[in-house]
Amino acid sequence: MTVTASSASRAAEILSRPVTLNGLTVPNRIAMAPMTRMFSPGGVPGEDVQSYYARRAAAGVGLIVTEGTYVGHESAGQSDRVPRFHGEEQLAGWAKVAEAVHAAGGTIVPQLWHIGMVRKQGEPPFADAPAVGPSGIRVDGTEGAGKAMTQRDLDDVIGAFADAAAAAERIGFDGVELHGAHGYLLDQFLWATTNRRTDAYGGDAVARAKFAAEIVAAVRATVSPDFPVIFRYSQWKQEAYEARLAETPEELEAILSPLAAAGVDAFHASTRRYWVPEFEGSDLNLAGWTKKLTGKPVISVGSVGLDGDFLRAFAGEGAAVGSLDNLLDRLERDEFDLVAVGRALLQDPEWAAKVLGNRIEELQPYDAAALKTLS
Numbered sequence: 001m002t003v004t005a006s007s008a009s010r011a012a013e014i015l016s017r018p019v020t021l022n023g024l025t026v027p028n029r030i031a032m033a034p035m036t037r038m039f040s041p042g043g044v045p046g047e048d049v050q051s052y053y054a055r056r057a058a059a060g061v062g063l064i065v066t067e068g069t070y071v072g073h074e075s076a077g078q079s080d081r082v083p084r085f086h087g088e089e090q091l092a093g094w095a096k097v098a099e100a101v102h103a104a105g106g107t108i109v110p111q112l113w114h115i116g117m118v119r120k121q122g123e124p125p126f127a128d129a130p131a132v133g134p135s136g137i138r139v140d141g142t143e144g145a146g147k148a149m150t151q152r153d154l155d156d157v158i159g160a161f162a163d164a165a166a167a168a169e170r171i172g173f174d175g176v177e178l179h180g181a182h183g184y185l186l187d188q189f190l191w192a193t194t195n196r197r198t199d200a201y202g203g204d205a206v207a208r209a210k211f212a213a214e215i216v217a218a219v220r221a222t223v224s225p226d227f228p229v230i231f232r233y234s235q236w237k238q239e240a241y242e243a244r245l246a247e248t249p250e251e252l253e254a255i256l257s258p259l260a261a262a263g264v265d266a267f268h269a270s271t272r273r274y275w276v277p278e279f280e281g282s283d284l285n286l287a288g289w290t291k292k293l294t295g296k297p298v299i300s301v302g303s304v305g306l307d308g309d310f311l312r313a314f315a316g317e318g319a320a321v322g323s324l325d326n327l328l329d330r331l332e333r334d335e336f337d338l339v340a341v342g343r344a345l346l347q348d349p350e351w352a353a354k355v356l357g358n359r360i361e362e363l364q365p366y367d368a369a370a371l372k373t374l375s
Helices: 005-015 047-058 088-103 153-169 184-189 210-222 247-261 286-294 310-314 323-333 342-349 351-356 368-372
Strands: 019-021 025-026 030-032 063-070 107-113 176-182 229-237 264-272 298-301 337-343
Touching: 005 176, 005 310, 005 323, 005 351, 047 088, 063 088, 088 184, 107 153, 153 176, 153 184, 153 210, 176 184, 176 210, 176 264, 176 351, 184 229, 229 247, 247 286, 264 286, 286 298, 323 337, 342 351, 342 368
Parallel strands: 030 063, 030 337, 063 107, 107 176, 176 229, 229 264, 264 298, 298 337
Antiparallel strands: 019 025
16 A cells, blocks of 8 residues: 555544544544454453453544443353353453553443344353344244244343443443344344344334334433443345345435434444445445434444455455545545444554554554454
């Protein structure tokens, strides 16, 4: 990548602007994208996790969004090394993470997560728990691998998200992000392919958004009015990269409007390539459309800082440093408000400091070996 002095200066100037999400002022436009790391045995984040996040906050990341953390429902997850956001020891560990990030000058929100039908029965932390989802159907269309959720199940999961959000505020976090993307539980309700319910939680886009909206409303009622609630969503799924919740802006608005009305303060629009237009006839990406349709602040993400699709990096390949010019153009047009950096920031903890300090030429190319450590 060829970097001119003017482009480096432009990146520093644009990305250093503060932004407000409800009652939270984020000192700049750089967020750390949530990335599952599996370095928390027993679901407890330790000193290495504290240092991992604090190191990036100290280097200038304005908003840390943690890796996905399981809410307190027995079917929420399937690994005993993924952190949990319930339990005395687990929450004590997270309190220390928040304290470390604040001491380093950053802000932090936990991503609250339920994987739904992605779960395979027999896996920890609760081996006997079944996979649950709107209709008992996996993202790949497999039927009979889990159970359709009853009203009691729905109420229990809503309560688990609300309890986790209350805990986040109590132990010092700056907000919460609800994981409604990538084919996990909330997304399974939003997507017609996995949601075939015939009750109030299935049918058209508004009905399919009802469960997620009820979770948002329960969280909103549990935390303080100025405590930010972020909702992450995507078109694509882990097992269906070309999947789409909405084919038109009107369909997307039908999904997002109930969530905004329920109390979402900001959206996190997950795409594979942030520079790709979402709908024909407009250059707006998914984040841009989200802001246009809802009026809410939006985080954009998708291979930021890489020279191509993040899936190549995810598959274990390297990636060169990519240009930021397109990203900066979109920020200047107010298309979205923050940019979440994933694997580029995983590779280079000093990524934000280098960009904000006119040192783009020092950025490190991504090497998949970075996934093996918690550096």
